[in-house]
Amino acid sequence: SPAKGNVINVVYNMKSSGTVTIKFWNENGDLVATLQDSRLVGPQKSKQSIQAFAPGVYLYRVQMAYDDGSGETLGVQKIAVAK
Numbered sequence: 001s002p003a004k005g006n007v008i009n010v011v012y013n014m015k016s017s018g019t020v021t022i023k024f025w026n027e028n029g030d031l032v033a034t035l036q037d038s039r040l041v042g043p044q045k046s047k048q049s050i051q052a053f054a055p056g057v058y059l060y061r062v063q064m065a066y067d068d069g070s071g072e073t074l075g076v077q078k079i080a081v082a083k
Contacts, residue, residue, distance in 0.1 A: 002082035006051045010062065011073060018066035022046055025059045030073050032058065039064075053081045 010022055017040045024033040032053065035046055048060075058081060062074040 002080040003036050004082055006049055007047050008050055008079060009029055010035075010046045010048060010060065010066070012046075012062045013043050013067075014064060015020065015072065016041050016066040016068055016070070017064050018068075018071075019046055020044065020046065021063045021065070022048065023061055024048065024053075025067075027059075050081050055081050055083050068082075072075075 012020065014020070020035075020037050020039050022035040022041055023031060025027050025077070033048060037046060058079050059076050060079065061076050064072045064074075066072075
């Protein structure tokens, strides 16, 4: 389903406490937004405003850097923004 409204929720699971970075690109490969937040262990939800995003398809990737020095990168996901 296309994303509608002003905000999308990105859900992921932290295996340990640390920092999450979520980057969004448009179809041309231009970086359009970056979120960075400290998170605790467990299921998480980060909100990204899409108000400034033009209608179209966007890609995003979730990267987690854990406090113990390890890390994890999830696969690229797609969202479609409709206005």
